[in-house]
Amino acid sequence: MKKPSAIYLDNAASSWPKPDETWQAMEHFMRSVGANPGRSGHRLSIEAGRILLEARDALAELFGIDDPLRIVFTRNATESLNLVIYGILRPGEHCVTTSMEHNSVMRPLRALEQKGLEVTTVSCSSQGELDPQKIEKAIKKNTRLIVTTHASNIVGTLMPVDEVSEIARSHDIPFCIDAAQTAGAYPIDIEAMNIDLLVFTGHKSLYGPQGTGGLYIREGLEKKLEPLMRGGTGSRSESQEQPNFMPDKYESGTPNTVGIAGLEAGTRFCLEQGIAHIRAKEEGLTHMLIEGLGSIPGVTLYGCGDEKRQVAICSFTVRDLSPSEITMQLDEEFGIMSRPGLHCAPIAHQTIGTSPHGTVRLSAGYFTTDEEIAVAIEAVTKIAARSHNQG
Amino acid sequence: MAKDKQANSYSVVLFHSTSGALMAEKLLKKEGIAYKIIPVPRNLSSDCGVCLRFSRQDESLVRKALAEKVEFQSICNL
Numbered sequence: 478m479k480k481p482s483a484i485y486l487d488n489a490a491s492s493w494p495k496p497d498e499t500w501q502a503m504e505h506f507m508r509s510v511g512a513n514p515g516r517s518g519h520r521l522s523i524e525a526g527r528i529l530l531e532a533r534d535a536l537a538e539l540f541g542i543d544d545p546l547r548i549v550f551t552r553n554a555t556e557s558l559n560l561v562i563y564g565i566l567r568p569g570e571h572c573v574t575t576s577m578e579h580n581s582v583m584r585p586l587r588a589l590e591q592k593g594l595e596v597t598t599v600s601c602s603s604q605g606e607l608d609p610q611k612i613e614k615a616i617k618k619n620t621r622l623i624v625t626t627h628a629s630n631i632v633g634t635l636m637p638v639d640e641v642s643e644i645a646r647s648h649d650i651p652f653c654i655d656a657a658q659t660a661g662a663y664p665i666d667i668e669a670m671n672i673d674l675l676v677f678t679g680h681k682s683l684y685g686p687q688g689t690g691g692l693y694i695r696e697g698l699e700k701k702l703e704p705l706m707r708g709g710t711g712s713r714s715e716s717q718e719q720p721n722f723m724p725d726k727y728e729s730g731t732p733n734t735v736g737i738a739g740l741e742a743g744t745r746f747c748l749e750q751g752i753a754h755i756r757a758k759e760e761g762l763t764h765m766l767i768e769g770l771g772s773i774p775g776v777t778l779y780g781c782g783d784e785k786r787q788v789a790i791c792s793f794t795v796r797d798l799s800p801s802e803i804t805m806q807l808d809e810e811f812g813i814m815s816r817p818g819l820h821c822a823p824i825a826h827q828t829i830g831t832s833p834h835g836t837v838r839l840s841a842g843y844f845t846t847d848e849e850i851a852v853a854i855e856a857v858t859k860i861a862a863r864s865h866n867q868g
Numbered sequence: 869m870a871k872d873k874q875a876n877s878y879s880v881v882l883f884h885s886t887s888g889a890l891m892a893e894k895l896l897k898k899e900g901i902a903y904k905i906i907p908v909p910r911n912l913s914s915d916c917g918v919c920l921r922f923s924r925q926d927e928s929l930v931r932k933a934l935a936e937k938v939e940f941q942s943i944c945n946l
């Protein structure tokens with residue numbers, strides 16, 4: 478793979494670069510397959526259908542899922558979260574979530590709140606840590622869903638999802654994990670972790686393209702979960718009613734087959750490298766970031782400060798400088814791509830105490846090198862020193 | 869003569885959706901059972917556009933290969 482000239486530290490938004498296999502699989506689909514999957518019996522349609530199935534197989538292997546047809550494809554984590562939240566919750570019911578969530582959780586919940594849903598937002602520590610006991614205390618008679626992120630997209634802090642899933646199981650409440658920041662980067666096992674609903678996105682640590690994502694639905698839960706959209710599925714076409722079997726119940730309309738071809742390749746790349754290996758590499762990069770950023774005068778680093786308890790995301794501020802000013806300087810002078818502001822998670826910034834201006838976020842990926850991290854730390858050091866001298 | 873006739877006749881297994889048919893395809897391939905993906909014959913009602921055709925004498929092998937791995941609608945003689 479050709480290494481890009483820019484130092485790309487915005488992998489938490491979308492990973493880049495991608496493995497060559499990702500775009501090669503997409504090119505293969507566009508050049509040689511192209512047909513609509515599941516809509517006809519000709520060989521190209523069947524080949525397109527096989528691509529979808531192979532992608533489900535790869536994801537099933539990655540997450541320890543027995544039946545690949547329990548995986549539904551969506552456009553992204555946002556669509557999967559909307560599917561879960563709108564599909565399960567009704568006015569008068571209650572949902573428990575945390576104060577570290579992305580707006581893809583908070584906005585659907587706030588909208589349903591207007592229609593009579595009750596929402597409890599359990600507060601996390603300023604390091605973004607969740608005390609699972611608080612989840613248990615928040616549960617009420619009418620609680621129908623617990624939804625939490627697996628890792629914060631701002632400070633990377635991992636949530637105690639094992640404990641929360643045990644609590645959810647003992648109260649017989651479905652538990653939905655938003656694995657946007659962990660799928661492909663951190664071990665996930667559906668059975669060992671007792672996960673009911675797993676939301677993932679394709680364009681981050683699964684190294685697929687944008688516009689791909691999905692949802693795992695535990696057997697039986699599809700009876701409680703209404704689809705977000707209805708329409709053509711290529712199956713049961715004589716009926717004007719939506720099919721009730723997996724995955725067609727939730728997959729109406731022509732899918733993003735070219736994107737899913739890339740997602741399959743990206744997922745297989747993760748399987749080949751091995752999640753343990755990917756994780757070890759990213760822990761090393763995170764350690765460098767924490768040590769480096771944490772020791773620059775005038776820089777405040779947020780989060781738990783322990784690479785073992787977070788993913789490869791670091792947020793910081795520099796005294797007297799706005800996050801957007803720092804991001805601009807990093808790009809223009811040093812060729813470093815970062816992300817400033819609130820990162821679509823205003824409630825999480827309130828929790829860590831960085832509202833309303835937010836932070837600068839640096840996020841590493843599997844292709845990030847130690848040298849790139851060193852250059853970034855040096856750049857932040859220069860920017861901070863300069864602003865201090867001026868101030 | 870009767871045996872010969874059976875050797876040459878086919879059955880099909882029908883699924884709810886193409887995903888199911890393609891999952892079954894992988895299982896039959898793994899077991900080394902000969903099959904062909906064909907459009908669902910018009911006279912058989914089905915939910916999906918394709919089904920798997922196999923030699924009728926392999927029916928028990930097919931049932932065994934698919935059992936508890938992929939849900940199918942029915943097996944019909946052609």
Ligand SMILES: Cc1ncc(COP(=O)(O)O)c(C=O)c1O
Pocket residue numbers: 489490553554555556579581626628629630655657658678679690821
């Ligand atoms: C924790 C978290 N949840 C959800 C999302 C939404 O992902 P997507 O933009 O792919 O829908 C993101 C990323 O943007 C995220 O970091």
